[in-house]
Amino acid sequence: MRKWARFFYQPCLPLGEDGRRVTGQKAHIALSEKAAAEGMVLLKNEDGVLPFSFGKKVAVFGKACADYVKGGGGSGDVTVEYTTSLLDGLRAKEQEGKVKLLAELGAFYEENVQRQYGQGVQPGMTEEPEIPQELLARAANFTDTAIVTICRFSGEGWDRTIMDENGQKDNGMDNVPEDCDEILRRCLQVFERGDFYLSAAEERMIETVQEHFAHVVAVLNVGGMVDTVWIKNSERIQGALLAWQGGMEGGMAAADILCGDVNPSGKLADTFAAKLTDYPSSANFHESESYVEYTEDIYVGYRYFETLAQSAVVYPFGFGLSYTDFEIAFQKADESETQITVDAVVTNTGARAGKEVVQLYVRAPQGRLGKPERELKAFAKTRLLQPGEMQLVRLTVKKDALASYDDSGKVEKNAWVLEAGTYCFHLGNSVRSAVEIPYQYVCAADIVLEKTGSKCAPVLLHKRMLADGSMETLEVHPELQPDLSYDAEALGAFAPGSVAQEPELLWGGPKKEPVISLEDVYEKRATAAEFMAQLTDEELVRLLCGQPNTGVANTYGMGNLPKYGVPNVMTEDGPAGVRINRECGVCTTAFPCATLLACTWNEELVEQVGAAGAREAKENNIGIWLTPAMNIHRSPLCGRNFEYYSEDPLIAGKMGAAMVRGIQSQGIAASAKHFACNNKETNRKDSDSRVSERALREIYLKGFEIVVKEADPWTIMTSYNIINGHRASANKELLTGILRGEWGFKGMVTTDWWNFAEQHEEIKAGNDVKMGCGFPERTMAALQRGDLERKDLEACVQRVLEMIMKLDV
Ligand code: BGC
Numbered sequence: 001m002r003k004w005a006r007f008f009y010q011p012c013l014p015l016g017e018d019g020r021r022v023t024g025q026k027a028h029i030a031l032s033e034k035a036a037a038e039g040m041v042l043l044k045n046e047d048g049v050l051p052f053s054f055g056k057k058v059a060v061f062g063k064a065c066a067d068y069v070k071g072g073g074g075s076g077d078v079t080v081e082y083t084t085s086l087l088d089g090l091r092a093k094e095q096e097g098k099v100k101l102l103a104e105l106g107a108f109y110e111e112n113v114q115r116q117y118g119q120g121v122q123p124g125m126t127e128e129p130e131i132p133q134e135l136l137a138r139a140a141n142f143t144d145t146a147i148v149t150i151c152r153f154s155g156e157g158w159d160r161t162i163m164d165e166n167g168q169k170d171n172g173m174d175n176v177p178e179d180c181d182e183i184l185r186r187c188l189q190v191f192e193r194g195d196f197y198l199s200a201a202e203e204r205m206i207e208t209v210q211e212h213f214a215h216v217v218a219v220l221n222v223g224g225m226v227d228t229v230w231i232k233n234s235e236r237i238q239g240a241l242l243a244w245q246g247g248m249e250g251g252m253a254a255a256d257i258l259c260g261d262v263n264p265s266g267k268l269a270d271t272f273a274a275k276l277t278d279y280p281s282s283a284n285f286h287e288s289e290s291y292v293e294y295t296e297d298i299y300v301g302y303r304y305f306e307t308l309a310q311s312a313v314v315y316p317f318g319f320g321l322s323y324t325d326f327e328i329a330f331q332k333a334d335e336s337e338t339q340i341t342v343d344a345v346v347t348n349t350g351a352r353a354g355k356e357v358v359q360l361y362v363r364a365p366q367g368r369l370g371k372p373e374r375e376l377k378a379f380a381k382t383r384l385l386q387p388g389e390m391q392l393v394r395l396t397v398k399k400d401a402l403a404s405y406d407d408s409g410k411v412e413k414n415a416w417v418l419e420a421g422t423y424c425f426h427l428g429n430s431v432r433s434a435v436e437i438p439y440q441y442v443c444a445a446d447i448v449l450e451k452t453g454s455k456c457a458p459v460l461l462h463k464r465m466l467a468d469g470s471m472e473t474l475e476v477h478p479e480l481q482p483d484l485s486y487d488a489e490a491l492g493a494f495a496p497g498s499v500a501q502e503p504e505l506l507w508g509g510p511k512k513e514p515v516i517s518l519e520d521v522y523e524k525r526a527t528a529a530e531f532m533a534q535l536t537d538e539e540l541v542r543l544l545c546g547q548p549n550t551g552v553a554n555t556y557g558m559g560n561l562p563k564y565g566v567p568n569v570m571t572e573d574g575p576a577g578v579r580i581n582r583e584c585g586v587c588t589t590a591f592p593c594a595t596l597l598a599c600t601w602n603e604e605l606v607e608q609v610g611a612a613g614a615r616e617a618k619e620n621n622i623g624i625w626l627t628p629a630m631n632i633h634r635s636p637l638c639g640r641n642f643e644y645y646s647e648d649p650l651i652a653g654k655m656g657a658a659m660v661r662g663i664q665s666q667g668i669a670a671s672a673k674h675f676a677c678n679n680k681e682t683n684r685k686d687s688d689s690r691v692s693e694r695a696l697r698e699i700y701l702k703g704f705e706i707v708v709k710e711a712d713p714w715t716i717m718t719s720y721n722i723i724n725g726h727r728a729s730a731n732k733e734l735l736t737g738i739l740r741g742e743w744g745f746k747g748m749v750t751t752d753w754w755n756f757a758e759q760h761e762e763i764k765a766g767n768d769v770k771m772g773c774g775f776p777e778r779t780m781a782a783l784q785r786g787d788l789e790r791k792d793l794e795a796c797v798q799r800v801l802e803m804i805m806k807l808d809v
Contacts, residue, residue: 003519006621006809007559007567010551015619023578023616024081028589029249031612035605036246036253038355039596041266042239042321044231049215049238051260051323052145057100059139060087061131061209062149062202064221065106066113069124071245071576071593072223072642073183074156075555076629078577078590080248086149086219089255098259102142108135124153125186128201131208139212146213147258148206148237151221152195158184159639159681160224161194162276162286196276196636197227210236219243219254223593223642224633228314229274242266244596245642247576248589260323265355265381267320267430269598269646270633271302271313278312280304280465281635289683291722294691295471297464298698300634301647302431303372308469317648318359318376318430320599324350324387328358330427331392333439340441342378342395344427348385357381357601358427360395361434362402365421365443368410369694370467374431376650377401381602402441403449407457407693411446414454414693418447452742454693455733458724461690474692481725484686486756493754496546496556496773517565522805531801532794535564537783538776540793543800544763545774546753551621552584555753556772558624559804567623569804571671571771574627575643575659578616588616594629594655598645603658610662610670617668623807624669624715628659630703631719634679649699653706660711667808672707674719674752675728675739676700685756688722696723705743714747714803718767720755727757735766748803760788768796 005011014021022028042050052058068085071078087106093099109129116126139146154160157180191199198206210216217239218231231240241264243254256262276282280296287293296304302317331343346356360378364371378395385391402423403416411417423441428434459480463471516534520526532540539561547560553570560568573579577590591597591609600606610627617625629643630652638644645652656672663670677689677700691700707713716739718729728734729751739745751762753772760782762770782788 003522004567004807004809006618007569007623010621013619015615021619023619024587024589028612028616031608032247032589032591033249033253033256035597035600035609036250036592037256037262038602038605039266039592039599040244040246040253040257040264041242041268041599042257042264043228043242043315044238044240045321046238047215049145049217050258052099052258055097055100056145057143058090059102059105059143059146059213060090060149061105061146062205063109063113063126063128064149064151064219065147066109067123067126067151068251069151069153069221069223069245070247070250070590072155072640073122073153074640075573075579075626076156076576076640076643078579079582079587080577080590081587083248083590084251086221086243086251086254089251089253090258092252093255093259102139105135105139108132121186122153122183124151125183125190127190128199128205131205136208136212144213145215145217146209147217147219148209149219149221150198150202150226152223152226154195154223154639154642155180155183156640157681160196160637161188161191162196162282162637194276196225198230206230210234217241217258219258221245221250223595225270225272225636227274228272232314244599245593246596247592250592263323263352263354264320265322265357266596266599267318267357267601268315269317269595269648269651271305271317271647272315273305273312274314275312276636278309279635282637285635285637285680286682289687291460291688291690292680293461294634294689294695295461295463295465297692297695299372299465300632300699302374306373306431307467313432316430316432318357319432322354322356324348324352324354326350326354326356326429328356328428330437333425333437335441338399340397340399342397342425342427342437342439344393344395345390346382346385346393347390348387351387353384353386355382355384357429358393358395359429359431359434360397361426361431362397363424363426364402364404365419365423366467367419367421369404369406369419371404372467374426374434376431376648379601381600399441400449405694405697407454412448412451415451416449418443418449420444420446455737456696456724456726456731457693458690460688460725461692464692464695484722484725484727486758490778491756491775494773496548498548499542515564518801518804519565521801528798528801531564532797537790537793538780540790540797541774541776541779543797544759544769544779544793545776546769546771552580552586553622554581555626558750558769558771558800566801566804569623569807570621571624571626572617572620572622574613574625575629578613578620578622578625580620586620589613593642594645595642598651598655601651603654606655606658607662610659611665614663614666614668618666618809621809622668623809624671625663626671626673626717627663628656628670629673630656630707631674631676631678632700632703638679639681649702650706652703653710656703656707657711660707660713664711664714669714669803669807671715671717671750672704672713673717675704675716676719676734677723677728678719678721685720686722688725690724701738708739708743708745712746714806716745716747716749718749718751720752727755729755729767730757730761730765732765740766748799758782763788763792763796768799
């Protein structure tokens with residue numbers, strides 16, 4: 001097949017065996033279910049309530065048993081043929097005799113939820129109905145064991161809600177896009193205290209069930225952190241499964257675990273704290289629509305809780321139960337000049353086969369910079385270990401990875417430094433239970449590893465947290481805050497237009513001048529410089545602008561210079577599956593949300609998900625899958641957390657890298673997004689993330705750095721937001737300085753879709769393509785004004801061409 005034939009001709013060419021389609025195929029759906037079951041986290045299991053004994057009679061309560069939320073909303077949504085609710089999953093198990101359900105109870109919830117859907121309510125936003133008294137009595141007669149279910153939905157463009165100190169809902173409502181307005185209003189109506197907490201109706205349902213049943217299991221179908229105090233503190237709630245938003249087969253995967261067909265091995269990739277206000281980022285999350293001050297600095301997630309607020313934690317980072325027991329025994333540690341290896345033996349000491357996750361945390365010396373009590377430095381998941389079976393696990397930590405970033409000059413200004421002192425290591429299966437090993441790395445004197453110079457420094461961050469919880473006052477420089485006004489009308493959300501082509505005489509005319517095609521460059525018959533030399537300025541600019549959709553794509557393409565053999569390469573959204581608009585009639589596989597995938601701690605499995613999604617993209621003639629989403633779970637309030645992996649940059653980086661490896665193994669480009677600090681949805685296109693250089697380097701950029709260095713994504717998408725006064729897409733220090741200069745990124749950079757920056761400023765900063773639509777006329781005008789030179793265009797075009805040449809479709 002000719003290179004790029006899929007892009008040029010949009011053929012209908014299934015990729016599966018014997019001409020079958022891979023899009024939404026059974027094998028991918030089975031992989032989705034497998035991944036879902038592997039990332040669900042068993043939070044509580046007392047008196048052996050789980051797994052249910054064979055044929056157990058169970059009464060299932062809560063509308064969430066039928067109102068299944070497969071993932072979040074917005075660009076992360078996926079069009080699927082069907083989804084499996086918990087009720088569907090348990091009914092399948094009932095067919096196998098594994099459980100027995102009270103049919104009329106299920107029917108009650110299903111009818112109720114269908115009625116609410118019929119009224120236009122979205123999954124996850126339905127109201128919890130009262131349980132009819134007689135039904136409750138019959139259920140209590142039927143069994144002493146109940147399940148209570150809770151679900152939550154959130155999406156792109158809006159954040160979750162919080163109560164302020166006056167009991168008012170504080171949600172940045174004024175700047176919510178019109179299309180999100182209704183859903184946010186609904187959310188406020190259904191969840192009186194904000195959707196982190198149970199609604200009054202849910203509370204009543206759970207209390208009623210606890211009064212009538214001796215054994216209760218909670219199942220949470222959620223995309224982010226929620227209140228779990230009610231689970232932890234209840235004697236009646238003996239079991240709890242954090243089932244996340246598990247993709248199209250999430251209900252089946254949860255049933256697999258509840259019935260013991262799968263032994264849970266998911267571990268939390270976030271800290272579950274008692275109250276929303278326990279997270280240090282909650283206090284000023286909605287303080288302003290135009291900025292967020294990241295005052296907790298590097299003390300994000302468990303870095304904060306383990307250092308300063310241990311008692312606020314309900315379920316700690318890394319935690320998750322199994323139906324078997326494991327022993328993790330330290331064997332030995334070795335140190336070379338550059339790295340440390342720790343060997344541990346994991347033994348399954350229980351009675352069921354299962355998998356365990358071994359986690360290695362460092363406690364770095366406080367030094368002058370101050371450090372969190374614990375930082376995850378390595379992890380490994382075992383294979384499925386049979387009872388009595390052992391596995392030797394080796395964890396490797398590069399010494400450089402123990403460094404801190406000094407932005408204050410306490411050791412060496414704007415440098416990565418290893419401070420002198422003793423680095424202790426803790427090994428175990430959660431941040432809380434990990435125990436110190438008899439090995440320490442002693443650093444005799446401060447080591448300056450890399451001087452970076454100051455990049456992306458804050459100008460309006462007033463203070464930041466130190467290791468003892470006190471706040472360091474920072475100097476602010478309002479005079480350095482650039483003017484960020486923009487021409488809102490001109491930079492609107494346009495769909496890219498088509499360029500008219502003059503009629504061309506096909507044969508019989510004078511001989512035409514041959515052109516150098518992109519294929520000539522690919523085949524090394526010409527250089528990229530020679531190729532670009534024949535293009536007009538307009539043609540170069542066109543290569544830096546989003547191009548019209550073809551085929552089933554809905555997020556536009558890039559390239560599209562047919563005269564020179566440059567295909568129009570389509571993009572399509574992720575990350576939970578390839579998102580094709582419903583009206584195309586193509587259903588794809590919805591994989592579990594990214595947060596669940598992170599909780600698998602299984603890079604190999606995530607790589608398989610990436611490869612499967614990429615095959616679906618390719619079959620649909622898409623070249624760039626807008627996946628993975630890498631932002632940090634700074635706050636439970638961020639409406640898009642479900643698309644992101646973790647509060648920890650190592651997990652986010654490793655999972656993102658696995659996804660990228662899987663995607664690109666299929667010849668499809670991954671797009672690691674949103675670079676960087678898109679940790680809030682409210683007014684996301686015009687909100688300034690004010691953050692120290694240290695927190696940027698150690699937390700918010702770290703995951704991207706890992707992805708770039710370990711998996712070489714062919715594209716990166718910048719974020720909408722402003723970072724310390726500069727829009728991410730026009731931030732030269734970020735894109736040319738850090739991403740390309742320091743990390744050696746060789747790929748191409750796009751904007752997020754319809755952001756607010758001027759294209760010529762982006763081009764100069766190193767952001768190559770403006771999506772969904774560029775502004776060729778404005779960019780040409782900048783060229784004519786001298787604000788841009790042809791060589792600036794060529795630098796970006798070269799990277800676009802290189803990206804297209806990597807695609808193998
Ligand atoms: C989102 C991106 C997405 C893009 C294209 C934007 O609104 O932030 O994550 O890839 O749209 O749909």
